[in-house]
Amino acid sequence: xxxxxxxxxxxxxxxGQNVTFxxxxxxxxxxxxxxxxxxxxxxxxxxxxxxxxxxxKSRLLSDRFSAERPKGSFSTLEIQRTEQGDSAMYLCASSxxxxxxxxxxxxxxTRLTVL
Amino acid sequence: xxxxxxxxxxxTLSEEAFLTINCTYTATGYPSLFWYVxxxxxxxxxxxxxxxxxxxxxxxxxxxxxxxxxxxxHLEKGSVxxxxxxxxFCAWGERGQGRGSTLGRLYFGRGTQLTVWP
Numbered sequence: 001x002x003x004x005x006x007x008x009x010x011x012x013x014x015x016g017q018n019v020t021f022x023x024x025x026x027x028x029x030x031x032x033x034x035x036x037x038x039x040x041x042x043x044x045x046x047x048x049x050x051x052x053x054x055x056x057k058s059r060l061l062s063d064r065f066s067a068e069r070p071k072g073s074f075s076t077l078e079i080q081r082t083e084q085g086d087s088a089m090y091l092c093a094s095s096x097x098x099x100x101x102x103x104x105x106x107x108x109x110t111r112l113t114v115l
Numbered sequence: 116x117x118x119x120x121x122x123x124x125x126x127t128l129s130e131e132a133f134l135t136i137n138c139t140y141t142a143t144g145y146p147s148l149f150w151y152v153x154x155x156x157x158x159x160x161x162x163x164x165x166x167x168x169x170x171x172x173x174x175x176x177x178x179x180x181x182x183x184x185x186x187x188x189h190l191e192k193g194s195v196x197x198x199x200x201x202x203x204f205c206a207w208g209e210r211g212q213g214r215g216s217t218l219g220r221l222y223f224g225r226g227t228q229l230t231v232w233p
Contacts, residue, residue: 033219042119042204042223043159056219091159104208104221106151106159
């Protein structure tokens with residue numbers, strides 16, 4: 001399977017704990033995006049990378065959130081001191097920014113439940 | 116205000132009925148426009164796109180035309196099937212400089228749940 005993969009698919013944690021999610025993009029894609037989706041809403045942008053550089057961060061990305069893409073391949077999203085309001089589906093997408101047709105390919109998401 | 120306004124759901128139709136899901140957007144410049152679909156238990160998939168005014172995106176019998184004068188990108192299908200039951204998201208993305216390139220984020224609507232009965 002050469003699509004975008006995300007791990008874990010589900011995460012249940014207690015309030016105050018730290019969690020980390022991983023995203024593996026499509027191998028030749030140089031852009032990687034993180035979105036958050038809550039029930040009944042569309043995805044909301046969090047941040048994106050071009051190769052290893054983090055180019056933009058949303059105001060939604062508080063200082064408890066940090067994202068990395070150290071080698072320009074996979075990415076991790078860490079949430080520190082989780083709160084119940086962090087419960088959501090976290091989506092990763094990737095694209096090839098190289099003068100071709102533009103499309104973001106999405107992974108299946110990681111569903112986070114904070115108790 | 117919202118960057119993308121979609122027709123609220125749920126939308127319930129009988130098989131072979133005509134479908135329209137309205138979408139209007141608020142954006143500066145010349146965005147690219149998209150419809151994504153999310154089938155039950157699956158991730159978001161691109162359904163169709165249009166990158167400039169008057170372009171028509173089409174796929175699987177669905178169509179949408181980029182209307183810059185009305186800032187709209189309504190989704191239509193002439194005859195829906197049970198298998199079209201899903202959540203549909205309208206979105207726009209900033210179109211950057213250079214041939215075919217686009218800057219980062221997508222702005223999504225809230226989604227419209229479509230249920231088609233046999």
